[in-house]
Amino acid sequence: MKKIHAAITGVQGYVPEYVLDNKELEKLVDTNDEWITTRTGIKERRILKGQKGSSDMGTEAINGLLKKTNTSAEEIDLIICATVTPDMLFPSTACLIADKIGARNICAFDISAACSGFLYALTTASKFIESGTYNKVIVVGCDKMSAIVDYTDRTTCVLFGDGAGAVLLEPSLDGHGIMDYILRSDGSGGEFLKMKAGGSLHPASHETIDAREHYVYQDGQPVFKKAVKSMADVSEEIMQKNNLTADDVAWLVPHQANKRIIDATSRRMGVGDEKVMLNIERYGNTTAGTIPLCLWDWENQLKKGDNLILAAFGGGFTWGSIYLKWAYDSKLSLIHI
Numbered sequence: 070m071k072k073i074h075a076a077i078t079g080v081q082g083y084v085p086e087y088v089l090d091n092k093e094l095e096k097l098v099d100t101n102d103e104w105i106t107t108r109t110g111i112k113e114r115r116i117l118k119g120q121k122g123s124s125d126m127g128t129e130a131i132n133g134l135l136k137k138t139n140t141s142a143e144e145i146d147l148i149i150c151a152t153v154t155p156d157m158l159f160p161s162t163a164c165l166i167a168d169k170i171g172a173r174n175i176c177a178f179d180i181s182a183a184c185s186g187f188l189y190a191l192t193t194a195s196k197f198i199e200s201g202t203y204n205k206v207i208v209v210g211c212d213k214m215s216a217i218v219d220y221t222d223r224t225t226c227v228l229f230g231d232g233a234g235a236v237l238l239e240p241s242l243d244g245h246g247i248m249d250y251i252l253r254s255d256g257s258g259g260e261f262l263k264m265k266a267g268g269s270l271h272p273a274s275h276e277t278i279d280a281r282e283h284y285v286y287q288d289g290q291p292v293f294k295k296a297v298k299s300m301a302d303v304s305e306e307i308m309q310k311n312n313l314t315a316d317d318v319a320w321l322v323p324h325q326a327n328k329r330i331i332d333a334t335s336r337r338m339g340v341g342d343e344k345v346m347l348n349i350e351r352y353g354n355t356t357a358g359t360i361p362l363c364l365w366d367w368e369n370q371l372k373k374g375d376n377l378i379l380a381a382f383g384g385g386f387t388w389g390s391i392y393l394k395w396a397y398d399s400k401l402s403l404i405h406i
């Protein structure tokens with residue numbers, strides 16, 4: 070009996086219309102375009118305006134995905150949403166999205182692994198396909214980071230943007246799909262990248278609000294050092310585990326946190342810049358949205374059988390990599406926003 074792999078059979082992204090560029094940030098905090106660009110590679114990011122949440126962006130991405138793949142909401146068996154900016158603590162954002170797209174009585178849940186969330190969710194989803202439990206699974210990464218960014222803190226507000234990306238997973242018997250994965254975590258790093266209040270340990274209070282503890286907190290140096298090493302290590306490890314050389318890899322699909330981290334990962338893999346998906350200059354760090362947004366932007370260039378290495382690092386600490394074989398020859402898609 071042939072092995073069942075979970076193959077990506079469609080991808081769609083969504084980014085809000087409003088563009089927050091470095092020049093506008095210069096008016097908000099003590100920073101400048103050159104400083105941001107040289108240290109991060111970011112030129113602009115998208116911001117979701119109005120009374121809208123992560124579920125709205127996830128819904129936009131999934132509705133586009135369903136249309137593109139000629140799939141009805143009734144056919145979907147499972148939605149897994151990777152996010153650290155849920156509309157609310159409960160119900161899950163996945164449940165809210167399922168309702169908005171008209172998917173009733175299906176399995177739906179969230180995964181919280183920060184910037185590694187999409188890899189964690191994609192790996193989890195693949196098991197439902199490989200086991201034969203489900204036939205059509207959607208994984209969506211969506212984060213409204215602007216909701217938890219302190220725009221008086223120049224060390225973090227320049228990094229993040231809002232966005233969402235979704236993929237459809239289906240069974241494949243021809244050797245395409247998710248071939249292998251490595252997922253890791255180290256909770257001792259939790260103190261360096263977190264939101265201090267708003268959970269059960271420190272519920273919202275006048276004190277936590279006055280102390281601005283409901284925003285992203287990051288101790289930049291230890292996070293950067295761990296990210297550089299971990300993302301490079303795990304990307305090299307999955308290549309060695311599967312006997313892949315740099316020539317075998319068609320694309321590196323890295324989490325878009327910082328161009329210097331991405332460069333360190335590609336160098337370790339021996340992969341040239343021409344094989345690295347990079348859109349950080351336009352979207353910034355959309356947390357769980359970065360990797361599917363890369364796949365969306367590069368979909369037209371992907372060919373059936375291409376070897377892709379997905380890699381990410383995020384709060385937790387969490388990190389990981391996925392080796393997948395692209396399952397279809399992409400057709401020209403609609404021009405992105």
